Amino acid sequence: MNALNVAEYMQTLGLHARQASAAMARSDAATRNRALRSLAALLRGNVQALQAENATDLERAIAAGLAAPMVDRLKLTSGIIETVALGCDQLAAMPDIVGEITGLKQQPSGIRVGQMRVPIGVFGMIFESRPNVTIEAASLSIKSGNACILRGGSEAIASNKALAQLVQQALIEAGLPAQAVQLVQTIDREAVAQLIAMPQSVDLIIPRGGKGLIERISREARVPVIKHLDGNCHVYVDDPCDVEMAVQVADNAKTQKYSPCNASEGLLVANGVAGEFLPLIGMIYAAKGVEMRCDPEARAILAGVPGANLKRATEQDWYEEYLAPIISIKVVAGLEEAIAHINRYSSHHTDAIVTRDHMNAQRFLREVDSASVMVNASTRFADGFEYGLGAEIGISTDKFHARGPVGLEGLTSLKWVVLGQGEVRR
Amino acid sequence: MNALNVAEYMQTLGLHARQASAAMARSDAATRNRALRSLAALLRGNVQALQAENATDLERAIAAGLAAPMVDRLKLTSGIIETVALGCDQLAAMPDIVGEITGLKQQPSGIRVGQMRVPIGVFGMIFESRPNVTIEAASLSIKSGNACILRGGSEAIASNKALAQLVQQALIEAGLPAQAVQLVQTIDREAVAQLIAMPQSVDLIIPRGGKGLIERISREARVPVIKHLDGNCHVYVDDPCDVEMAVQVADNAKTQKYSPCNASEGLLVANGVAGEFLPLIGMIYAAKGVEMRCDPEARAILAGVPGANLKRATEQDWYEEYLAPIISIKVVAGLEEAIAHINRYSSHHTDAIVTRDHMNAQRFLREVDSASVMVNASTRFADGFEYGLGAEIGISTDKFHARGPVGLEGLTSLKWVVLGQGEVRR
Numbered sequence: 001m002n003a004l005n006v007a008e009y010m011q012t013l014g015l016h017a018r019q020a021s022a023a024m025a026r027s028d029a030a031t032r033n034r035a036l037r038s039l040a041a042l043l044r045g046n047v048q049a050l051q052a053e054n055a056t057d058l059e060r061a062i063a064a065g066l067a068a069p070m071v072d073r074l075k076l077t078s079g080i081i082e083t084v085a086l087g088c089d090q091l092a093a094m095p096d097i098v099g100e101i102t103g104l105k106q107q108p109s110g111i112r113v114g115q116m117r118v119p120i121g122v123f124g125m126i127f128e129s130r131p132n133v134t135i136e137a138a139s140l141s142i143k144s145g146n147a148c149i150l151r152g153g154s155e156a157i158a159s160n161k162a163l164a165q166l167v168q169q170a171l172i173e174a175g176l177p178a179q180a181v182q183l184v185q186t187i188d189r190e191a192v193a194q195l196i197a198m199p200q201s202v203d204l205i206i207p208r209g210g211k212g213l214i215e216r217i218s219r220e221a222r223v224p225v226i227k228h229l230d231g232n233c234h235v236y237v238d239d240p241c242d243v244e245m246a247v248q249v250a251d252n253a254k255t256q257k258y259s260p261c262n263a264s265e266g267l268l269v270a271n272g273v274a275g276e277f278l279p280l281i282g283m284i285y286a287a288k289g290v291e292m293r294c295d296p297e298a299r300a301i302l303a304g305v306p307g308a309n310l311k312r313a314t315e316q317d318w319y320e321e322y323l324a325p326i327i328s329i330k331v332v333a334g335l336e337e338a339i340a341h342i343n344r345y346s347s348h349h350t351d352a353i354v355t356r357d358h359m360n361a362q363r364f365l366r367e368v369d370s371a372s373v374m375v376n377a378s379t380r381f382a383d384g385f386e387y388g389l390g391a392e393i394g395i396s397t398d399k400f401h402a403r404g405p406v407g408l409e410g411l412t413s414l415k416w417v418v419l420g421q422g423e424v425r426r
Numbered sequence: 427m428n429a430l431n432v433a434e435y436m437q438t439l440g441l442h443a444r445q446a447s448a449a450m451a452r453s454d455a456a457t458r459n460r461a462l463r464s465l466a467a468l469l470r471g472n473v474q475a476l477q478a479e480n481a482t483d484l485e486r487a488i489a490a491g492l493a494a495p496m497v498d499r500l501k502l503t504s505g506i507i508e509t510v511a512l513g514c515d516q517l518a519a520m521p522d523i524v525g526e527i528t529g530l531k532q533q534p535s536g537i538r539v540g541q542m543r544v545p546i547g548v549f550g551m552i553f554e555s556r557p558n559v560t561i562e563a564a565s566l567s568i569k570s571g572n573a574c575i576l577r578g579g580s581e582a583i584a585s586n587k588a589l590a591q592l593v594q595q596a597l598i599e600a601g602l603p604a605q606a607v608q609l610v611q612t613i614d615r616e617a618v619a620q621l622i623a624m625p626q627s628v629d630l631i632i633p634r635g636g637k638g639l640i641e642r643i644s645r646e647a648r649v650p651v652i653k654h655l656d657g658n659c660h661v662y663v664d665d666p667c668d669v670e671m672a673v674q675v676a677d678n679a680k681t682q683k684y685s686p687c688n689a690s691e692g693l694l695v696a697n698g699v700a701g702e703f704l705p706l707i708g709m710i711y712a713a714k715g716v717e718m719r720c721d722p723e724a725r726a727i728l729a730g731v732p733g734a735n736l737k738r739a740t741e742q743d744w745y746e747e748y749l750a751p752i753i754s755i756k757v758v759a760g761l762e763e764a765i766a767h768i769n770r771y772s773s774h775h776t777d778a779i780v781t782r783d784h785m786n787a788q789r790f791l792r793e794v795d796s797a798s799v800m801v802n803a804s805t806r807f808a809d810g811f812e813y814g815l816g817a818e819i820g821i822s823t824d825k826f827h828a829r830g831p832v833g834l835e836g837l838t839s840l841k842w843v844v845l846g847q848g849e850v851r852r
Contacts, residue, residue, distance in 0.1 A: 026793055109812060377849045399546055399630075
């Protein structure tokens with residue numbers, strides 16, 4: 001396809017998605033749940049066929065010299081297929097949120113005014129490598145009554161095509177329009193440029209992938225984008241606190257897994273507890289091979305820990321999302337300085353305080369300007385499933401619409417409904 | 427000021443606003459309410475001084491040959507000053523919404539997860555002519571715990587400066603930072619270009635004014651914009667309906683006032699009731715001098731109305747926001763065609779059905795994709811005060827964040843709060 005053809009192709013996808021979105025908005029919950037259960041059954045019934053398509057992606061990736069971890073993320077194991085099938089079943093079992101009316105109250109004029117939760121309409125999702133995202137996005141879209149256009153990574157195109165075909169089959173079986181979920185069938189990069197600039201047919205873009213991709217999409221999109229760029233999360237160990245609890249939380253927040261965006265990258269410690277706390281966490285980090293980038297005070301205290309890998313923190317370290325066994329450590333005077341540091345350097349994703357002081361907990365919750373703020377819990381909990389959303393399409397550090405983990409509600413909006421008996425304005 | 431100086435000046439305003447926003451977010455409700463009551467008192471105590479400043483704006487406007495209705499909108503009458511003072515008192519008396527935590531539920535891991543309502547941070551407001559908007563925006567900003575930068579019309583600069591000075595005095599009297607509300611003191615247009623492109627210090631832009639201004643701002647802004655461009659609202663008269671009620675609603679929606687964005691511009695009538703309904707409403711429109719732009723069917727029925735000003739509707743008429751004594755009229759087969767017409771041509775602002783049929787009412791509410799959808803009520807009710815929001819900073823036809831009339835909630839966002847007892851992720 002040349003650029004002109006790609007533009008035309010994307011316009012057609014957009015038009016079909018817009019048409020399908022009206023049918024989806026009209027559909028009832030039982031029908032959408034039937035489609036989800038059909039999809040689960042189709043996934044389970046086509047494990048071998050899916051893996052055959054996946055194999056062609058894997059062969060091409062290996063031939064192209066893709067790094068082993070990247071090849072791994074491409075793989076559609078039978079375990080992964082079962083997991084996404086189970087996800088569809090679970091979504092089907094969740095209560096429907098579309099059409100719910102809240103806050104209906106009578107006003108002095110006599111009219112009753114409330115808000116109805118309705119699908120956004122059409123969203124575009126742009127993602128890389130892992131083909132299971134195709135099913136996660138498709139199933140959330142079906143459950144929330146939206147239509148979507150999915151653009152996966154070029155390296156997974158064969159797997160994604162096979163998965164998308166099952167999705168469309170499930171939609172048809174349930175009596176819904178197949179075009180409610182469309183996969184972009186070309187790997188031409190121009191397709192992304194088109195997708196993010198069709199406000200007449202796409203209401204929202206959700207990018208998932210590298211920071212470069214997300215920055216470019218945010219800059220060029222003509223419609224709202226739900227995104228996060230960085231997860232520079234913090235644990236602040238307050239004075240007074242339960243030091244044993246602080247050690248557990250700071251350990252888990254950093255080391256339970258290094259790659260997720262909700263892993264902590266910075267550790268702040270109140271002066272009054274630093275002498276007791278830092279050697280304890282330092283021993284754990286040393287044992288796990290975590291490099292510690294310290295301000296001078298923290299470094300002086302940690303110097304006595306055998307085997308500790310200590311470096312001096314630079315200004316840049318306070319901004320850094322390592323996604324690796326590295327953590328920045330700073331001793332602060334107390335709550336005030338901790339909040340100021342976090343609001344200056346954090347990526348407004350997730351920040352936690354460990355404290356025994358009720359007033360400090362309240363101030364931290366209120367004044368830290370991040371999508372998730374936590375008291376006495378690991379930042380690793382910032383996740384749609386852990387928050388009880390049942391599913392997650394992404395995490396947002398924007399302040400608008402959806403902030404933090406984004407589930408079904410983030411794919412809907414609230415419109416006003418007014419019920420009258422012929423009232424007119426005086 | 428030259429462009430460079432304007433850029434520097436706006437950066438400074440932005441920096442000060444960001445600093446003030448932290449103090450505002452920290453402040454308690456009683457303090458903010460005290461500032462609002464001080465402001466009300468200052469407005470009432472300075473009526474003559476305000477009018478003296480206003481007089482210089484008026485003289486300049488008249489000398490510049492501004493049209494009489496524009497000069498009128500500039501005028502700070504004692505009535506208008508009392509109205510905005512009363513608005514401040516009313517806001518002070520309203521419950522505080524900042525810091526409210528909702529939906530706090532325990533999750534299987536033991537953590538409790540909820541959402542806290544917090545100020546957005548800093549918003550920029552760009553408006554034309556009417557200086558009372560300065561007080562409306564400032565008072566909503568104070569109540570909601572935000573900081574704001576206000577950019578009024580150049581023709582009202584003296585009035586706006588005098589009003590903004592009172593706002594800052596009130597903030598200081600209450601112990602809040604004066605820079606929580608800043609007026610752009612230059613009329614240089616470059617200031618707007620800067621204001622909408624400082625994401626590091628401004629979180630949100632709210633433009634109020636002509637369509638051209640709002641389109642330009644939406645296109646060029648680097649931060650989210652809460653806006654509506656058009657109010658092409660509809661009344662659909664269904665079959666069956668209470669014809670007398672339909673006449674009252676269709677009359678009120680069009681003629682109670684022609685200029686507001688929630689006045690109706692299109693009237694759709696189900697075939698089955700057109701013969702009875704159209705002559706009745708036609709007589710009223712004829713008596714009030716409302717021009718009717720009709721499709722052939724409506725025109726045939728209305729031909730018998732004495733004195734009716736009938737024109738043939740063109741395709742363009744279905745899109746038009748007249749803001750004038752003109753209405754487009756179309757006879758449709760029924761609900762299905764009415765919804766399709768509205769979703770195609772309306773500006774997604776406010777649309778109403780008049781019906782006796784419960785199923786049709788439900789379908790209309792659910793399927794019409796507009797910020798406000800109404801049953802048996804005049805579109806003129808789409809308004810923050812009528813909806814019980816207590817105040818309104820604007821109306822949004824976007825689907826994100828704030829949709830429809832925007833009050834205090836639209837100036838806040840929800841962040842997640844997690845309360846634990848040392849839980850870690852397994």
